[in-house]
Amino acid sequence: xxxxxxxxxxxxxxxxxxxxxxxxxxxxxxxxxxxxxxxxxxxxxxxxxxxxxxxxxxxxxxxxxxxxxxxxxxxxxxxxxxxxxxxxxxxxxxxxxxxxxxxxxxxxxxxxxxxxxxxxxxxxxxxxxxxxxxxxxxxxxxxxxxxxxxxxxxxxxxxxxxxx
Numbered sequence: 001x002x003x004x005x006x007x008x009x010x011x012x013x014x015x016x017x018x019x020x021x022x023x024x025x026x027x028x029x030x031x032x033x034x035x036x037x038x039x040x041x042x043x044x045x046x047x048x049x050x051x052x053x054x055x056x057x058x059x060x061x062x063x064x065x066x067x068x069x070x071x072x073x074x075x076x077x078x079x080x081x082x083x084x085x086x087x088x089x090x091x092x093x094x095x096x097x098x099x100x101x102x103x104x105x106x107x108x109x110x111x112x113x114x115x116x117x118x119x120x121x122x123x124x125x126x127x128x129x130x131x132x133x134x135x136x137x138x139x140x141x142x143x144x145x146x147x148x149x150x151x152x153x154x155x156x157x158x159x160x161x162x163x164x
Contacts, residue, residue, distance in 0.1 A: 094132060
């Protein structure tokens with residue numbers, strides 16, 4: 001396989017999700033198992049699993065995105081003059097608090113002074129993309145923290161064995 005044009009477009013998580021689900025359905029319908037790379041199904045499954053897990057906006061119920069979501073969000077946020085990269089990150093991460101938005105927007109305090117303006121932007125995002133499921137996010141974060149602790153413990157045990 002040869003790459004013809006490196007990064008000719010940047011895709012949102014929703015666009016990747018839509019493409020993968022359409023491809024999966026098309027391959028299942030045509031039963032083209034032998035024509036695909038061996039690890040393709042694994043990669044697709046892992047990506048779709050990632051998209052369905054909190055805190056991903058695509059993991060929310062009801063599903064927050066549709067064909068008009070990107071256009072609607074872009075139109076509503078146009079007056080704020082976000083860069084393409086900022087808009088993409090807003091769409092992918094769905095920041096609902098100014099603290100979250102601050103991690104995405106470069107020089108946010110200078111460009112959007114005052115908490116009222118920042119809250120206004122977050123309200124627009126919430127209106128278009130919906131509110132995250134707080135309980136699912138807390139559960140996912142606690143599971144991730146438990147897994148991280150286990151990994152640190154495993155690595156600590158391996159390091160202790162190497163020192164002996």
